Amino acid sequence: MSVSTERSGRRPTIKEVAAAAGVSTAAVSQAFNNKGRLSEATRRRILDAALELGWSPNAPAAALRNARTRSLALVVRRPTDVLGSDPHFSELITGIEGELAP
Incomplete structure (x- = not known):
């Protein structure tokens, strides 16, 4: 080879x-x-x-x-919530990642 x-x-x-x-x-x-x-x-x-x-x-x-990307989009209305002002969003994202990981 x-x-x-x-x-x-x-x-x-x-x-x-x-x-x-x-x-x-x-x-x-x-x-x-x-x-x-x-x-x-x-x-x-x-x-x-x-x-x-x-x-x-x-x-x-x-x-x-x-015609399949195997991707998931998460739309958040207020980006500041994701960046740390609300711990709920980071827990939510972490949980979603955990469920979707291979």
């Missing part, structure tokens, strides 16, 4: 991971999404190639493709 993409300063592509692992781009996607019928050896080869190349899924690109 070649790690030339790390040195060039650009992100490696899913195509480069597929080529390095000797599989299709669909197989790379399946390995990262735990879908499809990949053997454990193939899945491991793909994950090892991705690790060596420094590849990780591109969250903004996935959000565009799937």
Whole structure:
């Protein structure tokens, strides 16, 4: 496998991971999404190639493709409440983060 993409300063592509692992781009996607019928050896080869190349899924690109950002917006009427004058808001935000964390 070649790690030339790390040195060039650009992100490696899913195509480069597929080529390095000797599989299709669909197989790379399946390995990262735990879908499809990949053997454990193939899945491991793909994950090892991705690790060596420094590849990780591109969250903004996935959000565009799937029309889902996996983000949550919290709208507060008075920003000063969040900045410390009312402890209720910091507890609320901390609780929301705790529930949503993976």
